[in-house]
Amino acid sequence: MTTTLKASLATALLLSSAAPTLASDSPVAGRWDAVLTRNGTQIPFRLDIKGDGPSLQGVFYDGFQPYDGTTSASFQNGNLVLNVDHYLTTINARLDNGQLDGKVVAQNRESSADYSFHAVRHVEAPAGVSGPAIAGTWIIPLSSPSSKGEKAFRFVVQQKGGEVAGSILRIDGDTGSYTGAFKDGKWVLSHFDGGRPGVIVVTPKGDGTLEIQQEASRPAKAATSDYGAEAGAPDGRYAPALTAYREDVAKARGFAQPDDFLTHTTAADPNAIFTFNFPDNSGKLISQDDPRFKGKVVLAVVTGTWCPNCHDEAQYLVELDKKYRDKGLAIVALNFEEPEQQDTFKRQKAFVKQYHVKYTYLEAGSPAQMWEKVPQLNHLDTWPATVFIGRDGKVKAVHSGFASPASGAFHEQLKADFTRRIEQLLVEKPVVASAETPSGKALALNR
Incomplete structure (x- = not known):
């Protein structure tokens, strides 16, 4: 990285909007301009700290929107600790001469990554150049x-x-x-x-x-x-x-267009029942025939808590679960975690707690086992992938990935598409039994 670019990164410490009122007696409360550094790359970000003493909260930002990111935080004897357990990330820093210095340890799917951490008090920058319009x-x-x-x-x-x-x-x-x-x-x-x-x-x-x-x-x-x-x-x-x-x-200019989220991954056999049989956190095997799913509209989500886009989707699925659970929707996460996570499921437990997940989580295996454990889908290679299953147990659609609020209109379009598809499937009457017609052909009996 060039010296000019490093200087640009150091001075472009995110947004210049006024800092919120974060009244506190804590010496670390308020807004900070923070920087992570790894492999010569500087990553500026805004960090707000709220609260006092051992009871703090760290607030990150996703674009223009605040994100209450820490699961626990404390400041004692000059040492700041911010834990983001649902990402297995920890910030440790010491306050010295009004500045914070330390390191960040972040556990991703492959390995643990260490970053140096430095933060200074936020100071409003003078009005800068607006720049060309690129919205x-x-x-x-x-x-x-x-x-x-x-x-x-x-x-x-x-x-x-x-x-x-x-x-x-x-x-x-x-x-x-x-x-x-x-x-x-x-x-x-x-x-x-x-x-x-x-x-x-x-x-x-x-x-x-x-x-x-x-x-x-x-x-x-x-x-x-x-x-x-x-x-x-x-x-x-x-x-x-x-x-x-x-x-x-x-x-x-005839350039290729991005893939369609609804055609990238498809059902291998649209007429087959979508089956699964995985243990829950207690070790009990749960299948598609469990009463919580039988005869209902089901969203089966191929997911893993190491996946940032799965974090984005979980927050929206919680909203859908609240809205449609009593109307016949059931959500099940087919969760794939790294082998080293499967002894404690520490990140998954923090993930479920952070986002207030009430729908079913099943332990499907490790990420490398996805294709073996979910063979019913063709071209399954996104995290997450959301499978829309009708009351008859068959796959009606597969949505690849998840466009978060950061995607603007594409997130709004996703929400509209999910809502429309769920409500269409909920209108269907559940199949409860079958009988033989006089001609000998099976006839579905519906409620």
Whole structure:
């Protein structure tokens, strides 16, 4: 990374909106401009700390929206500890001369990653250059297909004056909101919400395109194999630089479009019953014939708590569960956790607690076993994948990935599609028995 880029990252410490009132006697309460550093890459992010003494709360941000990220936090004897157990992330820092210094340990699917941590008190920056208007949806053609066969991504941008929140949307979901400001001809955008730290530098070009430079902050093997690619294999999602075109320009030039979330993964046999039989946390085997699922509309979600997009989806599934549970919807998570997590399921337990999950969680195995344990789906390679199952037990649709609120209109479209499909399936009458007609053919008896 160049010295100029490092300086840009250090000075583009996210949003310039006024700090909230965080009244407290604690010496660490308030807003901080924080930076993670790993492999020479600096990742600025906003961190709010609320509360006193041993009872603190750390608040991260996903774009322009706050995210109450910590499961426990404390400040004692000059030492700050912020635990984000649902991501297996811990921030340890010491307050010295009004600054916080320490490290962050984050456990991802492949390995544990350490970052240095530095934070200073937030100071409102003077009104800066507003920068060129880049809000909207852009298409990123790939020079070679990604590991999932994608030929294009989307870049979804929201803009408030001199501040931008941008998210790269792929078939398995988005990156979260990279947020930042315009400086020296570039938008320097970064993201950290307890998981998936990252930086992109977006440069408007004279031909109307955007150059998107991705700064790596983790080992290449972890970056690729997290998503099923072979280590070292070409994969457009991790190319160091991408080019984005306005949607109308991309279409006029005949570029490939992003994959359809509803056709990427399909049922191998749409006429077959979707079956599963996995243990719950107590070890009891639960199948599709359990009374909680039988005759109901079921959302079966292939998921894992190591997956950031699965965190995004769980929060929405909790809303759907509250709204439709009493109307005949049942949600079941087919959860795939790393082998080293399966002794304690520490992250999963924190995940369920953090998001107030009430629907069923079943332990389906490790991520590498997904294809063996869920053989009913073709081209299953996204985390998450949501299977819509009718009252007859058959697959009606499969939605690949999850577009979070960072994806703007695509998130709203997803919610509308999920709601419409669920309500259509709930109208169906459940099959309760069958009998023989005089001609000898089976006849379904419905309530």
